[in-house]
Amino acid sequence: MIKLENISFDHCIKCTVCTIYCPVARVTHLYPGPKQSGPDTERLRIKNPELLDISLKYCSNCKRCEIACPSDVKIADIIQTAKWRYSKKEFRIRDFLLSRTDLMGTFGTLFAPVVNFFTHLGIVKYFLDLVFKIPKGRTFPNYASMTFKKWFKETRKYQNKYLEKVVYFHGCYVNYNYPQLGKDVVKVLNALGKGVIITKEKCCGVPLIANGYIKKAQEHGRHNIKVLSKALPDEKTKIVSASSSCSLALKHEYANLLELDNSPIAHNIAYITQYVLEEFENGNIPKLKPLTYTVAYHSPCHLERMGNVAFTIELLRKIPGLTVKILHSECCGISGTYGFKNEYYAISQAVGNELFKIIEEANPDFVVTDCETCKWQIEMNTKYRVVHPISLLAEAIE
Amino acid sequence: MKTLETEVIIIGGGATGCGVLRDCTLRGMKAVLIEKNDIASGTTGRNHGLLHSGARYAVKDLESATECIKENRILKKIAWHCIEPTGGLFVTLPEDDPTYHNRLLESCKFAGIDAKEISVKKALAIEPNLNPAILSAIWVPDGTIDPFRLASANILDSVEQGALVFTHTEVQRIMLKQNQVVGVQCFDNVSREYFEVYAPVIVNASGVWGQHICATAGIDLKMFPSKGSMVIIDYRINNVVVNRCRVPSDGDIIVPGDTVSLIGTTSRKVSYDSIDELVVDDDEIDILLADGEKLIPNVSKTRVLRAYCGVRPLVAVSGELDGREISRGIVLIDHKERDNVQGLITIAGGKLMTYRLMAQMATDLVAKKIGNTKSCVTHKIPLPGSEKRVGYTKKIKYFSxxxxxxxxxxxxxxxxxxxxxxxxxxxxxxxxCECEMVTLGEVEYAIKNLKVKDLVDLRRRTRIGMGPCQGELCAYRAAGLFTEFGEFTPDTSTKLLKDFLEERFKGMKPVLWGDGLREFEFTYWIYQGLFGLGLVEEEEK
Structure with a gap:
């Protein structure tokens, strides 16, 4: 018997709207949907953990069910928790490696050209598919040869000159794969007159949670809460992140899922577009040159869960000359490491199909989205390039 | 008019009646059971489903305690699929008399109940949701028992061996020839037909309703009904039975029953005329929830699904009127000796726990009367479903x-x-049913094999409509299946649906607030707004 503290399942009135909005349940009968996997069977699991249905592993943790729920049931959290609380954990090298973004990143950046060359080779992909059950159709993100952290060392002394500071949680993707986004963030923040602080952060824990390494995720969480709160010069200073999933983890998952006390940082965390937009609203607007692009904006699931989509859209509208086509809200299907696994790959692709179709119909110059894994999925499945809203803003700043 | 002949007629399909039917059948007698409503629809199905270790009676009533622990051990063997041997705790709260703890331990020892004192820390480890302020704890071999399943399994076994069972059939009167019973006149409430059953021996196992049955034979047998109310909460907040360590009184037990937990019980005298229309009083709910919260604080944060009440049958054996001499134990009356009516036996009093023993006592007397010399075997032969004890893991593997x-x-x-x-x-x-995982196959099996005549019967056999949604999503699906698997027209199925929702509503009405109210509004919207079933207007009329 477990101690019952998180009992939001008790509020479920079986309206089933979550299952209607579940992108996975829409494309496969293997998954009975969030209502069934979450609040319904939670009552049974409390009675006897052996009543756990393995079908709940198909949940991609996109959290669209939680957005849809009128009763504030933490459906995705219930399902994620059930995955590790009630099921026996089997060790899988693939899941271990996919969830260790720090480890893989350190290795990947050391041998970036070699690693990038090999991960795009057909024969290597075939081997990964056969041995590690990583789908051969999946394109891997490239590793950068110089990490963001290393680049930042050079700029640190300039950052100290600014009176006002912002703590930036860059995340693994920026550090190991795409430092340019980090540089863009620094450029935008500097343009707003803010110096940037970075900390000795660890992976936020999202891939660890998704692969069931909850203890490790808690360890990372505790570490991040400690270093971030230490880095705050005062209570008002913000901690920003340009990754929707990292922000969600810091703000929500730490408290709701990992049961950590994130109160020292919870009020300081802001998703970057919200922070920048608020500065704009307060009159702190740098000079922007017009960008005459037509872009299609895709809203990532986790950003929607945080309620931050409106800020990104509003910020894009502040860029002169830019035409923004807002795409109908659809999940891209990749859901972090979910789309990197053979058993879910077909589902992941099927979920994304609707989005790929409406992107083609919109026919923009390129796609804009806040999430790195959405970017991989869209770039792999459409002919369009995907740009982060902050990179676009950085381009507009002279 | 249809007539049939048999050796024994049993009136009442509660646990005792079902037990008598099985005992008679296993001893080779031809037996017929007649129940005016459904199996386990009276007192049997309206208690908290506690598999007593006897500890609750140990201090006050040693005889009951000894009976309980003996039957507890037998039932664990013959009816394991109706039972969860969860174990139980007796916990002392700061406001309780601390000396009761030792009295209970000593009395249990005397009654042969393996009760042992455990540390508060250990009690909290066993039951983490327990009030951490408790002062002491005793572990006892309590458990839970599902009365619907138990009664139904007795019926199933008997029917498979040739016994006849008529549910939804009322006994109009006991027919006498001089001082000898010859049979009963019945009325089938479904087909609206009268029929007669003849037999030389009749067992009146109709519990509190036995007063009325006896009256039809001109016998005066007074019952003193006492009402007990309980509330059901949405999920299992405890995994072992939690008793309060004090002299048994209102709101001092929380029993985990399948996927829910029940808080019991109150005790109030009621008049015999009101036993068919009992309702739970508001103050009873307040008492149960307030006291329940003292044992397990989560009670206050949990949705209350329903409230219901049952009626305890206390019998005035020799016609006392003031109730002082009323027996609380098992009452077996041979009406030949008491009232000079040959062939009529009343078995009453007792508890769900002692149903088998009561059945054995009654059947022994029946056997004596009709000259059957076989001895009782109900303590040895497992009930259908309990033949082999197999764990979840094996079954889950089998049906992968x-x-x-x-x-x-x-x-x-x-x-x-x-x-x-x-x-x-x-x-x-x-x-x-998505709350309790009732499948189409289970509904089919129940309709075809388990004497199901309406949706409420189906609920007792399967748990359909007993989860948090209280029939919201399962009721209309199940109603449709009556047409497919039973002999029902779409019109009668619709009527069954309406009756079922009204029955569900009755138990929800006293506790309609919070999430329960929201869920109810949604149910109302589906059935009234979408299906136009006219549920609530009818109820209000």
């Missing part, structure tokens, strides 16, 4: 391909009979 939650729940409810229910055909394990 079907969701664990479905296999586990079906196995929990039907024991070994799960093999008569589940098959790997997709339609078979499609869910009808």
């Amino acid at each position: 391909g079907i969701p664990n939650s479905v296999v586990g729940s079906t196995h929990y409810r039907h024991g070994e009979r799960v093999h008569n229910i589940l098959s790997l055909q997709k339609r078979n394990y499609g869910l009808i």
Whole structure:
């Protein structure tokens, strides 16, 4: 018997709207949907953990069910928790490696050209598919040869000159794969007159949670809460992140899922577009040159869960000359490491199909989205390039 | 008019009646059971489903305590699929008399109940949701028992061996020839037909309603009904039975029953005329919730699903009027000796726990009367479903391909009979009730084999409509299946649906607030707004 503290399942009135909005349940009968996997069977699991249905592993943790729920049931959290609380954990090298973004990143950046060359080779992909059950159709993100952290060392002394500071949680993707986004963030923040602080952060824990390494995720969480709160010069200073999933983890998952006390940082965390937009609203607007692009904006699931989509859209509208086509809200299907696994790959692709179709119909110059894994999925499945809203803003700043 | 002849007639389909039917059948007698409503629809199905260790009676009533622990051990063997041997705790709260703890331990020792004192820390480890302020704890071999399953399994065994069972059939009167009973006149409430059953021996096992049955034979037998109310909460907040360590009184026990927990019980004298229309009083709910919260604080944060009440039958053996001499134990009356009516036996009093013993006592007397010399075997032969004891893990493996939650729940409810229910055909394990994991196959099995005549009967056999949604999503699906698997027209199925929702509403009405109210509004919207069933208007009339 477990101690019952998180009992939001008790509020479920079986309206089933979550299952209607579940992108996975829409494309496969293997998954009975969030209502069934979450609040319904939670009552049974409390009675006897052996009543756990393995079908709940198909949940991609996109959290669209939680957005849809009128009763504030933490459906995705219930399902994620059930995955590790009630099921026996089997060790899988693939899941271990996919969830260790720090480890893989350190290795990947050391041998970036070699690693990038090999991960795009057909024969290597075939081997990964056969041995590690990583789908051969999946394109891997490239590793950068110089990490963001290393680049930042050079700029640190300039950052100290600014009176006002912002703590930036860059995340693994920026550090190991795409430092340019980090540089863009620094450029935008500097343009707003803010110096940037970075900390000795660890992976936020999202891939660890998704692969069931909850203890490790808690360890990372505790570490991040400690270093971030230490880095705050005062209570008002913000901690920003340009990754929707990292922000969600810091703000929500730490408290709701990992049961950590994130109160020292919870009020300081802001998703970057919200922070920048608020500065704009307060009159702190740098000079922007017009960008005459037509872009299609895709809203990532986790950003929607945080309620931050409106800020990104509003910020894009502040860029002169830019035409923004807002795409109908659809999940891209990749859901972090979910789309990197053979058993879910077909589902992941099927979920994304609707989005790929409406992107083609919109026919923009390129796609804009806040999430790195959405970017991989869209770039792999459409002919369009995907740009982060902050990179676009950085381009507009002279 | 239809007539039939048999050796024994049993009136009442509660646990005792069902037990008598099985005992008679196993001893080779021809027996017929007549129940005016459904199996386990009276007192049997309206208690908290506690498998007593006897500890609750140990201090005050040693005889009952000894009976309980003896039957507890037997039932664990013959009816394991109706039982969960969860174990139980007696906990002392700071406001309780601390000396009761030792009195209880000593009395249990005397009654032969293995009660042992455990540390508060250990008690909290066993039951983490317990009030951490408790002062002391005693572990006892309590458990939970499902009365619907228990009664139904007795019926199933008897019917498979040739006994006849008429549910929804009222006994109009006991027919006498001089001083000898010859049979009963019955009225079938479904087909609206009269018929007669003849037999030289009649067992009146109709509990509190026995006063009325005896009256039809001109016998005056006074019952002193006492009402007990309980509330059911949405999920299992405790995994072992939690008793309060004090002289038994209102609101001092929380029993985990399948997927829910029940807080029991109150005790109030009621008049005999009101026993068919009892309602739970508001102050009873307040008492139960307030006291429940003292044992397990989570009670206050949890949705209350329903409130219901049952009526305890206390018998005035020799016609006392003031109730002082009323016996609280098992009462077996041979009306030949008491009232000079040959062939009529009344078995009453006792508890759900001692149903088998009561049945044995009554059947011994029946056997003596008709010259049957076989001895009782009900303590040895397992009930259908309990033949073999197999754990979840093995069954889940056996039925791999079907969701664990479905296999586990079906196995929990039907024991070994799960093999008569589940098959790997997709339609078979499609869910009808999403809260309690009742499949189409289970509904089919129940309608065809378990004397199901309406949706309320189906609920007692399967748990359909007993989860948090209280019939919201399962009721209309199940109603449709009555047409497919039973002899029902779409019109009668619709009527069954309406009756069922009204029955569900009755138990929800006293506790309509918070999430329960929201859920109810949604149910109302589906059935009234979408289906136009006229549920609530009818209820208000």
